[in-house]
Amino acid sequence: MTNESYENFILELRRGVIVLAVLSRLEQEQYGYSLINGLKEAGLEIDQGTLYPLLRRLESQGLLQSNWRIEADRPRRYYVLSEEGRQLLPRLKEEWTGIVSIMNRMLA
Amino acid sequence: MNFIDRYITAVGKHLFTRKRSDIQNEIRSTLEDMLEDRSRKEGREPDEEMIVSLIKEFGRPEKVAAAYSPDNHLIGDQFYPIYLLILKIVLPVLAVVLLITSLFGLLVSNPQPDEILVGVGKMFLEMLGAVISAVGAITITFAILERIPGIKSEFTKEWNNEDKDWNPRHLPEAREAERFSISNLVFDMVFTIALLVIFNFVPEIVGITSLSDGVWTTIPLLSDAFFTYLPFLNILWGLSILLDVALLSRGQWETWSRLTSLLARCMAIAMAGVMLGGPSLVNVPIGMDVGSLNNLLEVISRQAVVVILLLTILSNLVTVLRLIMRLTGRNLPPALVKFAHP
Numbered sequence: 391m392t393n394e395s396y397e398n399f400i401l402e403l404r405r406g407v408i409v410l411a412v413l414s415r416l417e418q419e420q421y422g423y424s425l426i427n428g429l430k431e432a433g434l435e436i437d438q439g440t441l442y443p444l445l446r447r448l449e450s451q452g453l454l455q456s457n458w459r460i461e462a463d464r465p466r467r468y469y470v471l472s473e474e475g476r477q478l479l480p481r482l483k484e485e486w487t488g489i490v491s492i493m494n495r496m497l498a
Numbered sequence: 499m500n501f502i503d504r505y506i507t508a509v510g511k512h513l514f515t516r517k518r519s520d521i522q523n524e525i526r527s528t529l530e531d532m533l534e535d536r537s538r539k540e541g542r543e544p545d546e547e548m549i550v551s552l553i554k555e556f557g558r559p560e561k562v563a564a565a566y567s568p569d570n571h572l573i574g575d576q577f578y579p580i581y582l583l584i585l586k587i588v589l590p591v592l593a594v595v596l597l598i599t600s601l602f603g604l605l606v607s608n609p610q611p612d613e614i615l616v617g618v619g620k621m622f623l624e625m626l627g628a629v630i631s632a633v634g635a636i637t638i639t640f641a642i643l644e645r646i647p648g649i650k651s652e653f654t655k656e657w658n659n660e661d662k663d664w665n666p667r668h669l670p671e672a673r674e675a676e677r678f679s680i681s682n683l684v685f686d687m688v689f690t691i692a693l694l695v696i697f698n699f700v701p702e703i704v705g706i707t708s709l710s711d712g713v714w715t716t717i718p719l720l721s722d723a724f725f726t727y728l729p730f731l732n733i734l735w736g737l738s739i740l741l742d743v744a745l746l747s748r749g750q751w752e753t754w755s756r757l758t759s760l761l762a763r764c765m766a767i768a769m770a771g772v773m774l775g776g777p778s779l780v781n782v783p784i785g786m787d788v789g790s791l792n793n794l795l796e797v798i799s800r801q802a803v804v805v806i807l808l809l810t811i812l813s814n815l816v817t818v819l820r821l822i823m824r825l826t827g828r829n830l831p832p833a834l835v836k837f838a839h840p
């Protein structure tokens with residue numbers, strides 16, 4: 391298998407995880423760059439080209455809300471879970487736990 | 499203007515959304531955060547080199563902008579299969595029809611030998627132009643349909659699993675043997691239409707073409723006897739075209755279409771029998787060496803009818819066998835499948 395197709399498999403695997411990771415991090419308000427750093431510290435690296443469009447998509451779906459604020463002389467856009475996002479997150483977490491246990495059994 | 503400004507402007511040029519300035523502001527804010535972070539880590543003030551390398555890591559403006567408009571296919575997944583199907587039907591038909599009409603045009607204009615090459619070249623250029631225009635027109639139509647809100651969901655409602663009315667029990671019964679190749683069918687149709695056109699409108703081109711004194715002349719070969727059979731042949735060809743159209747719209751063979759095809763082929767067998775027993779289908783034009791040529795043409799035309807007759811009988815037998823198999827729920831042996839296509 392070529393390196394490229396291996397990377398495509400990894401990307402595909404991560405794609406589904408990223409939404410849940412981002413939503414779980416936005417229970418507290420954060421701006422984009424702090425979110426990238428937080429995810430990186432937690433072990434999940436996402437580049438800006440993936441994260442920012444995703445944040446906008448989640449916002450247009452009503453799961454996030456955002457506002458611009460000036461902080462340290464710089465305008466920053468802060469994102470946080472909307473009411474709908476807060477209701478969805480526990481259900482997604484539950485689903486995720488189910489998937490993980492199924493896959494663990496399957497791969498054991 | 500510094501590099502960050504230049505970069506943000508370049509990204510903006512590729513953003514086709516009402517939120518362009520909002521996205522630009524956010525990218526700027528992120529770049530400044532990253533720059534501050536990097537300056538702290540490297541323990542030095544940001545300089546041009548640091549900014550340029552940061553922007554390079556961020557990515558090409560086109561790529562960054564494209565990430566904000568993920569649904570940018572000209573024709574999306576839902577329409578693509580119908581788009582391909584229409585191209586597969588329209589393009590071969592268009593090419594063959596153009597080829598036939600251009601060849602007729604070329605032949606009836608009685609060209610000089612040196613004009614033939616130019617005529618053929620022109621014909622292919624015209625065909626290429628027509629095919630490109632057709633592809634363009636079909637593509638533009640689908641690209642517009644893709645972008646009209648509501649149309650896509652209406653068109654693709656049947657395929658969406660969300661459609662509650664959809665029931666797998668309503669799927670037509672289909673086995674390997676019931677399917678057919680669309681390209682074969684389309685070729686069949688175009689060929690039959692060509693036969694209809696040639697024998698009814700320009701029968702004089704079926705003949706011996708010769709070049710004398712730089713002028714092409716064609717001497718018709720078909721006899722009067724042939725033209726007495728023509729109305730019956732027309733009915734057969736018309737039936738064949740109607741059957742092909744019906745098959746194309748139904749998508750598979752069914753009992754009724756097999757029966758119709760069987761009937762048409764029985765008619766063809768009867769016609770072939772009558773033609774074999776009747777007077778010659780060809781006649782040798784006045785002024786040519788009658789003896790050997792006449793015999794040769796006679797033998798060739800009669801043998802062609804015999805071959806067609808035998809193939810049709812074989813194909814009919816296979817269809818009857820297939821109908822019986824279908825009723826008893828068994829599949830046809832693969833060796834016979836190739837004879838079954840009428």
